[in-house]
Amino acid sequence: MKPKLTLKKIAKELDVSISTVSKALRDSPEIGEETREKIKAFAKHYNYKPNNIALSLKNRKTKTIGIIIPEIVHHFFTTVISGVEKVANEMGYNVLVCLSDNSFDKEVLNMEMLANGSTDGFILSLAKETMQKGDYHHLIEAINQGMPLVLFDRVVEDISCDKVIIDDVTGGKKAVQYLVDIGCKKIALISTVDYVSVGKLRTKGYKDALEENGISVNEDLILKIEEMEDSEAEIEQFLKEKDVDGVFAVNEHFAISAIKTIQEQGKKVPDDVSVIGFTDGELSKRFIPSLTTVSQHGMRIGEESARLLIEKLERTPSEEEYYKTIIVETGLVTRNSTKSKK
Amino acid sequence: MKPKLTLKKIAKELDVSISTVSKALRDSPEIGEETREKIKAFAKHYNYKPNNIALSLKNRKTKTIGIIIPEIVHHFFTTVISGVEKVANEMGYNVLVCLSDNSFDKEVLNMEMLANGSTDGFILSLAKETMQKGDYHHLIEAINQGMPLVLFDRVVEDISCDKVIIDDVTGGKKAVQYLVDIGCKKIALISTVDYVSVGKLRTKGYKDALEENGISVNEDLILKIEEMEDSEAEIEQFLKEKDVDGVFAVNEHFAISAIKTIQEQGKKVPDDVSVIGFTDGELSKRFIPSLTTVSQHGMRIGEESARLLIEKLERTPSEEEYYKTIIVETGLVTRNSTKSKK
DNA sequence: TACTACAACGAAAACGTTTTCGTGTTGAAA
DNA sequence: TTTCAACACGAAAACGTTTTCGTTGTAGTA
Numbered sequence: 001m002k003p004k005l006t007l008k009k010i011a012k013e014l015d016v017s018i019s020t021v022s023k024a025l026r027d028s029p030e031i032g033e034e035t036r037e038k039i040k041a042f043a044k045h046y047n048y049k050p051n052n053i054a055l056s057l058k059n060r061k062t063k064t065i066g067i068i069i070p071e072i073v074h075h076f077f078t079t080v081i082s083g084v085e086k087v088a089n090e091m092g093y094n095v096l097v098c099l100s101d102n103s104f105d106k107e108v109l110n111m112e113m114l115a116n117g118s119t120d121g122f123i124l125s126l127a128k129e130t131m132q133k134g135d136y137h138h139l140i141e142a143i144n145q146g147m148p149l150v151l152f153d154r155v156v157e158d159i160s161c162d163k164v165i166i167d168d169v170t171g172g173k174k175a176v177q178y179l180v181d182i183g184c185k186k187i188a189l190i191s192t193v194d195y196v197s198v199g200k201l202r203t204k205g206y207k208d209a210l211e212e213n214g215i216s217v218n219e220d221l222i223l224k225i226e227e228m229e230d231s232e233a234e235i236e237q238f239l240k241e242k243d244v245d246g247v248f249a250v251n252e253h254f255a256i257s258a259i260k261t262i263q264e265q266g267k268k269v270p271d272d273v274s275v276i277g278f279t280d281g282e283l284s285k286r287f288i289p290s291l292t293t294v295s296q297h298g299m300r301i302g303e304e305s306a307r308l309l310i311e312k313l314e315r316t317p318s319e320e321e322y323y324k325t326i327i328v329e330t331g332l333v334t335r336n337s338t339k340s341k342k
Numbered sequence: 343m344k345p346k347l348t349l350k351k352i353a354k355e356l357d358v359s360i361s362t363v364s365k366a367l368r369d370s371p372e373i374g375e376e377t378r379e380k381i382k383a384f385a386k387h388y389n390y391k392p393n394n395i396a397l398s399l400k401n402r403k404t405k406t407i408g409i410i411i412p413e414i415v416h417h418f419f420t421t422v423i424s425g426v427e428k429v430a431n432e433m434g435y436n437v438l439v440c441l442s443d444n445s446f447d448k449e450v451l452n453m454e455m456l457a458n459g460s461t462d463g464f465i466l467s468l469a470k471e472t473m474q475k476g477d478y479h480h481l482i483e484a485i486n487q488g489m490p491l492v493l494f495d496r497v498v499e500d501i502s503c504d505k506v507i508i509d510d511v512t513g514g515k516k517a518v519q520y521l522v523d524i525g526c527k528k529i530a531l532i533s534t535v536d537y538v539s540v541g542k543l544r545t546k547g548y549k550d551a552l553e554e555n556g557i558s559v560n561e562d563l564i565l566k567i568e569e570m571e572d573s574e575a576e577i578e579q580f581l582k583e584k585d586v587d588g589v590f591a592v593n594e595h596f597a598i599s600a601i602k603t604i605q606e607q608g609k610k611v612p613d614d615v616s617v618i619g620f621t622d623g624e625l626s627k628r629f630i631p632s633l634t635t636v637s638q639h640g641m642r643i644g645e646e647s648a649r650l651l652i653e654k655l656e657r658t659p660s661e662e663e664y665y666k667t668i669i670v671e672t673g674l675v676t677r678n679s680t681k682s683k684k
Numbered sequence: 685t686a687c688t689a690c691a692a693c694g695a696a697a698a699c700g701t702t703t704t705c706g707t708g709t710t711g712a713a714a
Numbered sequence: 715t716t717t718c719a720a721c722a723c724g725a726a727a728a729c730g731t732t733t734t735c736g737t738t739g740t741a742g743t744a
Contacts, residue, residue: 001486001487001488002486002487003487003488004487006699006700006701007700007701007702008700008701016723016724017723017724017725018700018701018702018724018725019702019703019723019724019725019726020722020723020724022701022702022703023702023703023723026702030721030722030723031722031723032721032722032723035722035723049454049457049458050458050700050701051458051459051699051700051701052455052458052459052460053395053398053399053404053459053460053699053700053701054399054459054699054700054701054702054729055700055701055702056395056701056729057395057396057399057699057700057701057728057729057730057731058700058701058702058703058728058729059701059702059729060729062395064438064460072420072423072424072427073417073420073421073424074420075415075417075624078414078415078416078420079415081414081439082414082415082441085414085439085440085441094438094440094455094456094460095438095439095440096406096436096437096438096439097423097427097437097438097439098427098436098437099424099427112391113394113436114436115391116391116392116393116394117393117394117395117396117730118394118395118406118436144343144344145343145344145345145346146343146345253628256628260630263630281624282417282623282624282625283624283625283628286595286598286625286629287628287629287630288602288605288629288630348729348730348731349730349731349732350730358693358694359693359694359695360694360695360730360731361693361694361695361696361732361733362692362693362694364731364732364733365693365732365733368732371691372691372692372693373692373693374691374692374693377692377693392730392731393729393730393731395729395730395731396699396729396730396731396732397730397731397732398699398731399698399699399700399701399729399730399731400698400699400730400731400732400733401699401731401732402699459700
């Protein structure tokens with residue numbers, strides 16, 4: 001086990017000073033050609049690589065960005081990570097991934113860990129608990145300390161920073177409009193509680209679409225689910241009591257639970273009831289019937305977030321502050337859980 | 343934007359030396375009580391947190407571990423990450439996640455990046471291309487430099503390091519034995535090419551089980567798939583030609599493609615053909631019919647890997663080298679894609 | 685008084701870099 | 715011979731810590 005080669009060791013071995021070695025390796029014209037070549041050859045031969053930590057300390061940049069997500073076992077978030085990783089790597093950055101487990105405390109802890117020099121900036125999607133509490137002091141603190149922050153997906157209005165979101169309202173509208181277009185009259189909504197911003201916004205899209213088509217909103221056809229755990233039972237209960245011909249669910253799981261319930265009641269999807277989900281995951285694609293969904297392009301979201309963050313990081317401090325919000329448009333992927341358009 | 347507080351600034355502010363501040367904050371008895379309290383109060387009030395980078399440089403440990411996986415958009419790997427993250431955090435470590443995209447070059451690049459001080463050790467699952475090439479010089483180099491390495495899932499015999507694997511042979515055997523038990527006679531195998539070690543091992547399990555039950559192995563009933571992309575077509579082609587009553591697929595995707603094909607041929611799952619997959623993902627659970635699978639506990643694998651690595655990291659160098667291989671046992675989760683046992 | 689002992693603190697090195705600012709050696713111009 | 719660039723290199727500071735080893739000042743002892 002040979003310890004890592006350092007400038008100091010090279011200097012000693014070649015009987016020159018540390019500064020000479022450093023300069024030679026960085027092709028400084030200060031160093032004579034002969035010496036330079038000798039040093040470079042030596043370094044190459046013994047595979048010298050500068051120590052990142054020392055560089056970080058010197059430059060006061062770590063060249064790594066931290067991403068904190070509520071949960072990783074979730075297709076959408078992994079595609080986002082994938083996107084972040086891709087552009088980060090292209091720009092010479094590393095990615096530190098932390099999980100908040102949807103817990104406020106873990107989110108704060110993670111941020112504190114990363115803020116002490118481990119990371120140049122953050123990409124973050126808020127924990128459910130954080131949104132519920134409405135306590136964002138940790139975000140504000142990070143920003144005050146000069147750490148750029150990009151919020152994605154689960155964002156919050158009153159923090160001034162870059163944001164990358166999808167247009168949930170329009171996404172929801174598209175879905176419901178499609179249901180209307182294929183002839184659905186009694187369209188149910190299965191959503192989450194309102195403090196999860198996406199639930200709220202998609203609900204708005206649902207209502208908007210109905211109103212635009214002259215259909216009055218029936219609160220009776222709206223189910224708001226608090227706990228993921230008992231979602232299946234709640235959905236079953238809900239759908240049993242209603243007579244609907246279309247369902248818009250704000251995520252894959254709800255959509256699939258809905259389909260199961262509907263089928264168990266002896267009705268057919270899509271012949272009797274059409275179902276549309278949100279988030280285009282593996283599940284939607286391979287479920288039978290495969291799911292028509294509003295697709296949010298996680299990869300794109302990740303890419304845009306990383307680009308936004310790195311832009312801030314590499315901007316000269318003289319340039320003035322400004323914050324962007326990028327809206328990544330949604331698509332509607334039509335598959336077999338909806339009747340075809342006439 | 344206030345810059346970060348440092349020992350130096352505290353020292354200046356309180357008109358003492360840097361060493362005094364450092365010692366006071368670490369509760370050294372060298373410092374008089376009065377001074378100590380004053381310094382601690384100041385630090386607390388202005389929320390001083392030591393700079394991780396400086397600590398890393400000083401201690402020559404980063405307290406972060408790197409995990410390199412072939413792809414993140416894959417339920418199994420995310421559960422592994424989740425497990426790693428969990429125990430890493432408990433032990434005060436951060437997790438750097440890198441993606442190799444199944445590319446040899448990216449894997450090497452990632453390791454080089456992380457090896458230069460960013461990370462104290464590695465957790466790694468080999469890229470497909472790496473296994474194909476059989477080139478492991480980057481692993482050996484890392485080990486030689488004194489970086490502990492834990493290989494998981496896709497491991498390779500001839501590297502001496504800690505390993506965490508599942509017993510693929512036994513896993514495969516369990517699945518096929520189950521098929522035999524429920525009365526299947528003509529059992530097909532849908533596997534990957536042999537250089538993917540898991541494919542090879544699960545194939546061995548398949549053959550072993552057949553032989554133990556006195557059924558001769560028919561190579562005609564074995565399909566080896568090279569490219570994920572055209573797997574669906576290949577499976578369709580394959581199953582169309584064969585007459586089988588049981589299918590063992592080495593992953594979820596193959597299993598689901600098989601079910602689709604079977605259903606399209608007008609046969610019923612599980613009544614006419616029983617299907618078992620490998621890896622217990624979201625897909626298996628929610629697919630209709632839900633999939634009977636061999637479950638590999640990704641979370642457990644991640645936890646064990648992290649534990650193994652951290653153990654190595656915190657071991658005093660005097661203790662002698664030894665390498666463990668932990669085998670995480672598989673389970674068989676029976677659902678609706680197989681007939682019930684009589 | 686002269687010494688010792690201890691308490692309380694500071695200086696400096698070290699981790700591995702980069703960079704600024706010398707400094708000594710050349711060769712050529714005056 | 716002197717003077718002055720240009721050249722080639724080295725010393726040292728800085729990034730933010732921790733830690734070893736002084737260095738004070740004071741009190742206690744003989």
